[in-house]
Amino acid sequence: MRPIIEPFRIKSVEPIRETSRTERQRLIENAGYNLFLVPSENILIDLLTDSGTSAMSTEQWAAMMRGDESYAGSPSFARFRDSVQAIFGFRHVIPTHQGRAAERILFHVMCKKGDTVPSNTHFDTTRANCEHAGATALDLPIAEAKEPARVHPFKGNMDVAELERVIQREGAKKIPLVMLTVTNNSGGGQPVSMGNIREVKTVCARHGIPLYIDACRFAENAYFIKLREAGYAEKSPREIAIEMFSHADGCTMSAKKDGLANIGGFLCTNDDLLAQQQKDLLILTEGFPTYGGLAGRDLEAIAVGLNEALEEEYLKYRIASTAFLGEHIAKEGVPIVQPPGGHAIYIDARAFLPHIPMEQFPGVALAVELYLEGGIRSVEIGSLMFGEHAKMDLVRLAIPRRVYTQSHIEYVVEVILDVWRRREKIPGYEIVQQAPFLRHFTAKMRPVAG
Numbered sequence: 001m002r003p004i005i006e007p008f009r010i011k012s013v014e015p016i017r018e019t020s021r022t023e024r025q026r027l028i029e030n031a032g033y034n035l036f037l038v039p040s041e042n043i044l045i046d047l048l049t050d051s052g053t054s055a056m057s058t059e060q061w062a063a064m065m066r067g068d069e070s071y072a073g074s075p076s077f078a079r080f081r082d083s084v085q086a087i088f089g090f091r092h093v094i095p096t097h098q099g100r101a102a103e104r105i106l107f108h109v110m111c112k113k114g115d116t117v118p119s120n121t122h123f124d125t126t127r128a129n130c131e132h133a134g135a136t137a138l139d140l141p142i143a144e145a146k147e148p149a150r151v152h153p154f155k156g157n158m159d160v161a162e163l164e165r166v167i168q169r170e171g172a173k174k175i176p177l178v179m180l181t182v183t184n185n186s187g188g189g190q191p192v193s194m195g196n197i198r199e200v201k202t203v204c205a206r207h208g209i210p211l212y213i214d215a216c217r218f219a220e221n222a223y224f225i226k227l228r229e230a231g232y233a234e235k236s237p238r239e240i241a242i243e244m245f246s247h248a249d250g251c252t253m254s255a256k257k258d259g260l261a262n263i264g265g266f267l268c269t270n271d272d273l274l275a276q277q278q279k280d281l282l283i284l285t286e287g288f289p290t291y292g293g294l295a296g297r298d299l300e301a302i303a304v305g306l307n308e309a310l311e312e313e314y315l316k317y318r319i320a321s322t323a324f325l326g327e328h329i330a331k332e333g334v335p336i337v338q339p340p341g342g343h344a345i346y347i348d349a350r351a352f353l354p355h356i357p358m359e360q361f362p363g364v365a366l367a368v369e370l371y372l373e374g375g376i377r378s379v380e381i382g383s384l385m386f387g388e389h390a391k392m393d394l395v396r397l398a399i400p401r402r403v404y405t406q407s408h409i410e411y412v413v414e415v416i417l418d419v420w421r422r423r424e425k426i427p428g429y430e431i432v433q434q435a436p437f438l439r440h441f442t443a444k445m446r447p448v449a450g
Contacts, residue, residue: 004320007313008402011058016044024372032444033368033429035377044375045408046400050343051216052098052256052263053400057308060260060301067297072288076296076303083303087238087310088215088245088253090268092275094282095292095299099216099254100125102267104132105285106212106252109277110176111135118166119179119214120158121145121186124385126179126214128438135176138166139389145187146391148337148348153228154193155337156184156221158200172207181214182221182244186381188394189217189341191224194232194243201247210249210271216257218244219309220342223319238310250274257343260305260401264298318342321409322399328413334420337394344398347416349382352395353426358383360428360448363393366419369426370395374415384431385440 019027019042031037040046046053068074081093096102103126111117113134122130122137130137140159144152158180167175180200182192197213204211222240226232232240245251250269255261269275279289286293308314319342326340335351349362356362363380370376379385382393397412419426433444 003406004317004324006321006402006405007317008057017041018044019375021372024375028368028371032432033364033447034440034443034445035367035371035379036441038371038377042375043371043377045404045412046377047344047397047412048377048379050257050398050400051254052261053403054256054260054262054305055400055402056260056262056301056305057402059308060304063300063304064297067295067300069296072290074290074296074299076299077290080299080303083306084266084268087241087306088251088268089242090245090250091270092268092272092278094267094269094275094278094289095294096265096267096282096286097293098256098263099214099252099265100129101286101293102252102254102265103129105267105278105281106177106250107133107135108281109274110210112176115174115176116166116170117177117179118158118163118175120156120181120184120192122179123181123185123214124438124440126181127386127389132437139186139391140166141184141187141391145184145190148188148346148351148392148394149335151338153191153339154196154224155190156182156187156192157196158192160196160199160203163200163203167203167207167209172209175207175209177210177212177249178204179212179214180248181216183217183224183342185217185343186386188337188346189344189396190337191221191228191342193229194225194240195229197244197247211247213245213248213251214253215245215251216254217343218253219258219315220318222310223312223315224342227319236310237312237315241310255302255305258306258309259302260309261298261301264294264302266292318401321406324406325397325399325409325412329416329420332417332420334416337392344396346381346394346396349380349393349395352420353423355424356426356428358390358393360430361393361445362428363395364429364445365426366395368429369419370415373419374411376412376415380440384443387439 115135335348337346363382
């Protein structure tokens with residue numbers, strides 16, 4: 001079988017700098033063992049996030065040159081709105097500077113203290129914005145999602161029976177909306193099936209509850225449906241995406257993922273009253289409704305990027321290159337969330353480092369060690385990020401879109417395997433300093449004395 005090649009040519013390059021292990025030891029100590037606090041010029045392969053780290057195409061750069069920076073009524077907004085509506089189908093498109101701004105507006109307008117917002121799994125900013133509005137963010141993943149090594153085609157699905165029980169227990173009036181994250185980031189980048197989306201919508205409709213989709217990786221989710229769900233093999237990713245959103249009442253979107261842009265997002269709804277309330281808050285916190293905290297050139301980049309993300313050749317390469325990383329480390333015994341996700345590989349840190357208890361943050365320990373060994377930056381998704389809500393301790397290796405080549409990924413494989421061979425010597429960590437919200441961004445840590 002011929003190797004999957006990158007479906008693009010490289011037109012501009014950016015140098016990356018190698019550091020010594022001694023340098024990296026000093027840098028990580030100065031950062032309080034928090035990889036968010038290490039300057040990016042001291043990172044060799046940056047897999048911290050796939051958010052806003054994509055390489056833009058020639059068509060996106062060309063579109064940016066026609067960006068109109070008018071404060072109100074810019075034609076760049078019209079092109080952005082038309083591109084969004086052609087895929088997502090919602091009546092109201094509200095631009096924001098990124099996805100968490102859309103989340104904040106959504107929850108501030110729709111939630112009150114005592115409410116509950118069920119999801120397949122809330123991600124960090126989603127949970128924080130929901131709880132900041134006074135509501136409870138409730139995760140309802142299927143049972144298979146809680147077993148990292150178990151293979152299931154749609155581990156991102158919501159437990160529909162449990163959703164029904166929650167509605168019966170809480171009452172529909174205390175559930176202002178239900179959210180589905182596609183793909184399910186906190187659950188290992190796992191997709192949600194079309195069948196599950198339909199089932200969740202059926203339950204929501206029966207109880208009069210709006211269904212919102214967290215759509216940041218919608219194109220990858222659509223491609224997984226094409227590959228894995230009966231009846232969709234002959235459909236295009238675009239057709240599948242349109243069907244996905246036809247079952248929803250609105251969405252939030254970070255265009256920094258499958259918008260292939262470096263900044264931006266949006267909030268959509270079909271509800272005229274909600275849209276007006278959301279736009280009122282947008283003006284207060286983001287900007288006028290035809291720019292929403294973005295420059296016209298950013299709106300242009302997103303308008304093009306949303307369509308490029310649905311190109312089948314790109315998605316084929318994207319999913320295959322991520323799987324390459326997962327399959328090569330898994331065959332050597334490294335425990336990962338199976339099957340490989342679309343945007344990232346998630347290493348099961350609890351299984352990788354069984355000698356480190358949960359209270360000593362095995363995910364942090366592994367992430368630090370990958371940096372010390374090879375200058376790779378990853379992120380912990382577990383006890384530090386989610387505290388008592390953590391179901392697993394994972395280390396996410398998020399692959400930026402159209403940025404790294406096959407040789408970069410092969411280097412990552414070798415570094416992981418070198419750490420795997422000496423895993424028994426890796427220490428746990430403890431918190432020295434933390435913030436009350438989203439502590440993983442700024443927490444200071446230190447190794448636990450042996």
